[in-house]
Amino acid sequence: MVDADKTRQALLEAAYEEIYRDGFQAASLSAILERTGVTKGALYHHFSSKLELGYAVVDEEISNKLHQLWIQPLQNEGNPIDILVATIELAGQQITDKQLYLGCPLNNLAQEMSPIDAGFRMRIDQLYQQWLKSIEHLISKGQHSGKVKTSIDAADTALFIIASLEGCLGIAKNAQSHDELERCGKGLIGYLNNLRAETSSTY
Amino acid sequence: MVDADKTRQALLEAAYEEIYRDGFQAASLSAILERTGVTKGALYHHFSSKLELGYAVVDEEISNKLHQLWIQPLQNEGNPIDILVATIELAGQQITDKQLYLGCPLNNLAQEMSPIDAGFRMRIDQLYQQWLKSIEHLISKGQHSGKVKTSIDAADTALFIIASLEGCLGIAKNAQSHDELERCGKGLIGYLNNLRAETSSTY
């Protein structure tokens, strides 16, 4: 990686952190510059505006994290419900205090920016669509293999799963409580277990 | 209502609208003054700082709206699950485009301010506690009257219901789609129906 790429990447990472903490609007370019040691001239060489920097944070930083933590784990083989539960439990175990307090970076930006900037909204929506599709696909697969109830709609269910997950993270964020996250997650896992197809033993 | 109270109320309502749209940090006092026609001297006569104005918006405006729309309807007599479903469906029907785009005022503030200001966090938490208790109480009542499964924990369930509700509103807000809100709400209502105690007809 040449120096210019390193500079760009450092700016992206610092911007991600500042936006994660304060939101996009309250994130300060000066703080990002101070954090990186990069000057304003360099920043505006790589990004034409604060907005473009924010867009790049969504398209690169947040997108990568979403795929690593939530989408790639769903590609494993096995019972789809088991995979969903395991992914949620793993993410829950790995969560740090800081992440608990600051919540989901994607949801934070969605709630802040979707009403006031279409560029953010579309980029965030794109990520949600990728996430939704991967869960929907998993559920459909489970329905075809007889592991998941066929009475439910895969797309609707995927939507509710993501909504509940974001909801749990949001509630636990305000409560600043790992315990509340776990109790709320229990509710989601209960919902997921209820999606399993009835086993032949019930007949 | 004397003039001073009217002025204070006008400021609160304008502040609520500005904060609802832009968030607390990005909300501009000048915009609030312009909206009301009140001058800066009057604002700082009624509120000692922007923060205190924000606190008053939570304690008065948002608290009132939460009680009217979500807590009071739960006090009706009847099957607790029916009441919860009816409350959600009614709120869903009444939601305007603006409210869909801007989301839940309480959740917006929670996500924005809870990591950066303890005063906001505690006030918002207090409202969530009131909401939680009213749902928990409703579920407990249903368990005692045989309408709701006794295998679930009332407090945990109330927590998940609120989380999912906020999650659905958040997802629909970013999608800017009434349809997605309805599909997501369907998931929540399905979850609620699954909390009903099995009727004697199954035996």
Added chain:
DNA sequence: TCCCACATACATACTGGTTGGTATGTTACA
């Protein structure tokens, strides 16, 4: 009943700090 003292409820003008953005340089490499 009159009048003064004081507080309430504002209004106006200003300040220091911060913001995102820009204009103009400079350095180094190709």
Added chain:
DNA sequence: TGTAACATACCAACCAGTATGTATGTGGGA
């Protein structure tokens, strides 16, 4: 000799907050 990759200095706009002034009561003593 150009161009990418910065660096420095500056700017207008906006921000929350404040200092100071004023108009309108209102309560209490003579």
